């Protein structure tokens with residue numbers, strides 16, 4: 433599994449976690465600007481690579497062995513598909529940026545489209561890889577040096593020799609031209625088992641996440657000085673993302689969220705041309721990606737650098753809820769309890785603030801607190817911004833304790849989770865007559881009416897569970913600029 437790429441090709445890639453050539457690249461004619469004429473200090477731009485992390489071969493072997501131990505196969509066949517580039521409707525041969533399916537990337541560390549990793553308990557692993565086409569040689573300069581493995585064309589014969597066997601189809605769906613019938617129950621079992629293996633991050637994964645975090649930290653420190661009267665959400669986004677790439681990120685792990693003023697109450701607001709005004713809140717939720725591994729950080733800052741007393745109180749409350757929830761992030765804690773811890777702190781704080789009325793625990797029980805904190809406390813992060821969450825295997829057929837939770841299991845060493853409580857004034861929720869009737873007594877609705885334009889506050893960190901506690905991977909991004 434040695435993968436090498438020439439520096440030229442590395443420089444041209446949108447993401448460097450790929451080991452094969454990227455067929456999406458052929459849509460984009462190579463830039464003629466080989467020599468930079470922009471005012472960019474090239475020395476500050478890290479060279480991408482080395483492409484092969486030391487130890488990646490052993491890590492991939494260990495991951496595969498751990499999957500097999502969890503699968504306990506007898507004579508079933510396993511296929512893991514990388515997937516294919518997805519065309520943008522109506523745009524000719526343009527495709528969305530290619531990301532190999534997370535299960536494939538995890539078991540191969542290869543981002544080339546079309547590949548299929550196959551396993552037969554009698555014969556072992558077969559890494560079927562798409563051969564380089566003339567098109568790829570022409571448009572993306574592919575040489576085929578990254579396509580070590582068995583030519584994909586041989587997969588049909590390989591499968592033909594195993595006709596009567598049950599097949600699990602993990603990863604992305606197999607190509608339609610392939611005659612294979614996937615067993616749904618087996619596929620589902622093996623996927624849940626592989627999730628168990630994928631959740632604790634190994635050393636290489638953590639190292640990639642730390643690189644993504646460093647890029648994200650640089651991105652936030654570039655953004656904060658721009659949060660002044662007259663800037664726009666868009667101008668902040670541009671500098672934030674440039675800083676993330678300059679500091680070693682391959683790409684953003686998801687669309688950058690920047691909402692100012694009332695836009696900060698929109699959970700995933702995409703930056704607009706809206707002009708920032710003094711003392712408004714700005715919510716920034718952004719994360720760089722490095723070789724497929726993500727960072728996911730949220731901070732909420734005041735334009736001009738100073739929170740007014742009301743903002744100050746609610747910001748401190750969200751931060752207190754976040755810290756209380758993070759304190760629960762140790763092995764054995766049920767995820768729902770991390771969520772409820774944040775809910776309880778927010779309920780207590782909103783009672784003290786005067787928005788909620790009654791016993792805090794009763795306000796959690798009745799759901800009144802979720803009017804202001806209307807999402808789950810977080811999710812697994814790592815290979816992509818949403819890593820292998822979901823329910824514990826034994827809970828697959830039971831409903832989650834709270835509907836909007838993305839995790840339903842106790843935390844274990846090696847997990848990395850986001851912890852991201854918030855308080856928002858969402859008009860669509862708070863002006864709903866049914867909700868107002870349901871929580872007539874628990875909420876000071878006159879106060880709510882006066883605060884409908886407040887916006888929202890979220891604070892998010894990435895927490896790595898360790899055998900005796902946790903480590904906050906994102907602790908060096910200041911909570912207030």
Ligand SMILES: [Mn+2]
Pocket residue numbers: 728810811850852892
């Ligand atoms: Mn998140």
